Amino acid sequence: MIEVVSDVNEILNRYEKSSESLIAVLQEIQEKYHYLPEESLKYVSEQLKVPLTQVFAVATFYNAFSLQPKGKYVIQVCMGTACHIKGAPVLLEELKSILNVEEHEVTKDGLFSVETVRCLGCCSLAPVISISGRVYGNLKPENIEGIIKSLKK
Numbered sequence: 001m002i003e004v005v006s007d008v009n010e011i012l013n014r015y016e017k018s019s020e021s022l023i024a025v026l027q028e029i030q031e032k033y034h035y036l037p038e039e040s041l042k043y044v045s046e047q048l049k050v051p052l053t054q055v056f057a058v059a060t061f062y063n064a065f066s067l068q069p070k071g072k073y074v075i076q077v078c079m080g081t082a083c084h085i086k087g088a089p090v091l092l093e094e095l096k097s098i099l100n101v102e103e104h105e106v107t108k109d110g111l112f113s114v115e116t117v118r119c120l121g122c123c124s125l126a127p128v129i130s131i132s133g134r135v136y137g138n139l140k141p142e143n144i145e146g147i148i149k150s151l152k153k
């Protein structure tokens with residue numbers, strides 16, 4: 001808790017103490033922790049004098065924010081129709097097995113978390129995963145280990 005408050009203070013010091021700073025402050029907290037710890041939201045609410053319900057409303061409205069811990073690299077496995085047909089469920093199982101996590105869990109080293117999404121918008125490359133915004137297409141399960149290793153370097 002003390003560490004979070006000190007980190008959040010460092011962020012808050014760069015902004016006006018007003019509701020207009022809310023999104024920018026939350027973005028920086030998200031960047032630092034890869035999610036928004038609950039205690040940080042309470043502290044931001046007090047410091048910016050924004051009701052906690054409003055802080056939670058913003059934190060849950062934008063996809064860029066997460067209330068659950070995420071890895072440094074967020075792996076999204078597309079489970080849209082095209083990807084599903086071309087083997088996305090097998091890719092997901094391979095990822096979970098290599099990383100030793102279930103969906104929405106973070107690896108012990110904090111590097112990776114895995115989630116599923118509906119259509120990443122590049123169906124011609126199916127099956128597709130996205131890792132922190134970078135798209136990997138035409139994947140086979142045997143490609144997964146190499147991708148993970150290259151990110152660990």
Ligand code: FES
Nearest residue numbers: 078080083120123
């Ligand atoms: S279904 Fe996977 S990118 Fe569209």
